Amino acid sequence: MFRLRVLGQLLRASGAIRIAAVAASTFWLAGCGPVAGASVPGGDSAHGAKLIGHLGCGACHIIPGISQAEGLVGPPLDHFGRRMIIAGLLPNTPENLEAWLENPQAIVPGNAMPNMELKKDEARDIATYLYTLR
Ligand code: HEC
Incomplete structure (x- = not known):
């Protein structure tokens, strides 16, 4: 026994x-x-940072390098260039990140991130900035 x-x-x-x-x-x-967060061809990270500040992404996210971006509604975006997955769902590639930024509601309907009506080049520049966060 x-x-x-x-x-x-x-x-x-x-x-x-x-x-x-x-x-x-x-x-x-x-x-x-594969290392997540490749660079985005033609992207302007300084412009992306400016847009992030103007659009108020920091109300919901902690984002290093953006003043007052200390929100706790969404996940923190620190080390975004090294993250593997976007929204717990998509591989972190430039195409997927831009698609998420342009229309998060199409990818995860009902999630708390609103469509911010971003144009393609705005999403590209924001993605470029997020990928500088290693
Ligand atoms: C009202 C709150 C809110 C605003 C404003 C907002 N987000 Fe989000 N965001 C969220 C939430 C909540 C999630 C998580 C969604 C999910 O996982 O389903 C998210 C997810 C993300 C993700 C994926 C993060 C990850 O680790 O998976 C990125 C990137 C992102 N947001 C960037 C931005 C950017 C850039 C802006 C401004 C243009 C912005 N968000 C504005 C709430 C917000």
Whole structure:
């Protein structure tokens, strides 16, 4: 009886180790995947920063380098150039980021980020700035 219980504990422990190993390898794979946040051809990051300030993105997001961008409604955008996923859903590529900025409601209907009516070049410049946050 005692031995069985010990065996059960050992098995459970090895299960936990297996889960930890899978989690670790997933983490490792994610770390070695394609580097998120490539540069955006033709983008103007200084203009993007200005737009972020004017549009008030900082009411909802913490955004390094933007004055008073300390909002806590959405996720913080620090290290955005190194994040793998946008909105828990899309791979963090320039195309996906620009699509998100242009119309977040089309991607995750009902989420708290409003459509900000951005033009294509505005989304591109904002994306360029966000990718400078490494
Ligand atoms: C009213 C609040 C609000 C405003 C204003 C807002 N956002 Fe968001 N934003 C959110 C929320 C909430 C999410 C998370 C949505 C989700 O994951 O479904 C989000 C998600 C994001 C993401 C994806 C972040 C991640 O880690 O997945 C980016 C990038 C982003 N917002 C940039 C901006 C920019 C740039 C502006 C200004 C043009 C802006 N947001 C304005 C609320 C806001």
